Amino acid sequence: MMRMTLAQMVQAVHGSAEHCDCDDLETVTATSVVTDSRQVVDGALFVAIAGEHVDGHDFVDAAARQGAAAALVEREIKSAPIAQIVVPDTVAALGALAKANLEARKAIDEPFTIIGITGSVGKTTTKDLLHALLSTQGETVAPKGSFNNEIGLPLTALKVGERTRYLVAEMGANHIGEIARLTKIAPPDIAVVLKVGVAHLGEFGSVERIAQAKSEIVRGEAPNAITVLNADDERVAAMSGIAKGDVFWFGIDKAQAHDIDGYMAADDIALDDLGHPVFELVSSQGVEQRVSLGIGGRHNVMNALAAASVAKLLGMPLERIAQVLADTRRISPHRMAVSEVERDGARFTLIDDSFNANPDSMRAGIDGLMAWRSQEDQQPYRVAVLGSMLELGSDEHNLHRTIGAYALDGGVDALICVGGGDDASLNALAQDIADGGTEAKDADDMRPVRAVKTTQQADDLIRALNAEHPDMLVLLKGSHASGLSALATQWAAEAE
Structure with missing residues (x-):
């Protein structure tokens, strides 16, 4: 954070x-x-959110006891021995403070770039990959996990300091x-x-309204900004018409890389025996670079393309981009993270x-499960443990049955569906997921x-299956409410 006085x-x-002397306005400062x-440390501003x-x-x-410099509150806490800034809405004020912090950084005569990422899927993984790439170029601030809302984004923006070169903002x-x-906080x-999908369909009401939200x-x-769009999604591609500056593209179709200036493509995509994508990164200048992603999942090719496109725009050569993408093996928790689980003498991946x-x-996720060691003669016993999906609207039951069918049609050896x-x-x-699987x-x-x-x-069933199948592979995938991350x-x- 840029150092700010209480007055600022x-x-x-x-x-x-409130709860302070006039002298405090210039002497009390916050640095986080x-x-x-x-999480309070000396010099922190504590924001009280109800x-x-x-x-x-x-x-x-x-x-105050922990050493906070001041507190941002909606009502004065007279018993607290600390300077307080009283506002009607501390969440709105948090955003205003973040905006002021970014404007203070922009006022410094040193390069500073804000990259905003949105989409129905892939935001956090793309953010993680881009953070890894840009961190090799300069000090980069990005959110932990998926801090992408009215609280998470300002908290991330408030980590920007005098030496920050890039802010990667997930929205x-x-x-x-x-x-x-x-x-408005971080233009x-x-x-x-990345993509307009059906996540939160129940909240928005239609895919068209989801596209409208993402187009925001x-x-x-910012004026003269660069827009990077998924050329394979027609609703995303249509946003080029409202872009304020140059438009760059990413997608799977290699032919377009030769027809469209500023296009990044993936060609010759394959999966290794651990489900990691391997492909040719192709730029519109005809330059090709072999990439072997350090994370699993064919769907992450598009996320890697988006991150690579931004890194290329910011001056990274393709060879260096490929190296960093290969070396990035850990991203935010609970996203295609592979580990070995061992207990009671049994073991599974x-x-x-x-x-x-x-x-x-x-x-x-199911595709990633099925790709694991798919080229070996002896394949693992694959178990899909799937939880419910939320906010899908009136078609939610059919969508869940479709996923059950997709899992069985895809070849899973066992399907466990977890409720709440x-x-x-x-x-x-x-x-519904189970019914779809049974019908398939x-x-x-x-x-x-x-x-x-x-x-x-679900755990009891997994223990029983593991006893029968020592070489077992388990996928956990579901909404937070299903408790699978826990x-x-x-x-x-x-x-441990």
Whole structure:
């Protein structure tokens, strides 16, 4: 964070300084911002946010004891021995403070670039890959995990300091207007749109409205910004008409790389025996570079193309891009993370892709499961453990059945569908996945398909299958509500 005095912060958020002396306005300074009192260090500004379960105002005293310089609050906490900035809405004020921080960085006569990324799938992985690439070029700030909303993006932007060269800002949305608000905080100099899918379809109402929401990142670009679009998605490609500056493209069709200036393509795509994509990176100048991704999943080719396109625009040579993409093996947790789980003398390989789920990412996860060691004579016993998908609207039951059928048609050896404990709607969706899988089987197909309500029941089934199949491969994929990421964490703790 750019160092700010109390007076500068009060001005940025249009608040009032309370519980402090006039001298404090210029002598009290903040060098970091947190919303969790446990993360307070000397010189931090603590932002008190009233959440659904916890009210940050209850921890202003604790933040003061931890060494916070000041607190941003919606009501003065008279008992807390700390300077306080009082505003009507601390979340809105957090965004205003982040905007002021970025403007202060831009005022320094040194290069600084904001890259904004949005899309229905792939945002976090693309962000992780781009962070790895740009970090080799200069100090790069990017969010942890998927900090991409009205709280996460400002907190990330407030990590930008005097020496920061790049900010990679992930921008997500559940409603129209949310990305537009994020671009007012951090207007992208380079805007990347990955895909318009059906994630959050239930919230938006139609794919067209999802496309409208994603297009807000282009409308909110900085003047003369560069727009990087997925040429293979017609709804994304249509956003070129509202771009404020040059448009660059990425996609699978190599032929377009020769026809369109500023196009990055992937050609000759294959998967190695661990499910890692190998392909030719082709630029519009006709330059080709072999790439072997350090992360698994064929779907990550498009994410790598998007990241490579931005890195190329910012001056990285293709050879260096390929090297960094090959060396990047760890990305944000619960995204196609491969590990070995060993307990009670049994062992299996886990593909943990349990961060979240929608129909596109579900199919990609299943494809990754089936690609693992697919070229070897002795293939593992493949188990897909799938949870429900949320916010899919009126067609959610059919979409879940389709995923069950896709898993069985794709060749999984066992399908376990996990609901939400006492949540009847989540249990019904898990049953839909199982029904789709069962309907896809022939009469003599004995592959097990089960729907369960809890992760404990799923764990029991996995233990039983592992006892029969020592060389077993398990995919975890589902919405956060299904608890599969917690199951992955539990297995990791047991292994340790």
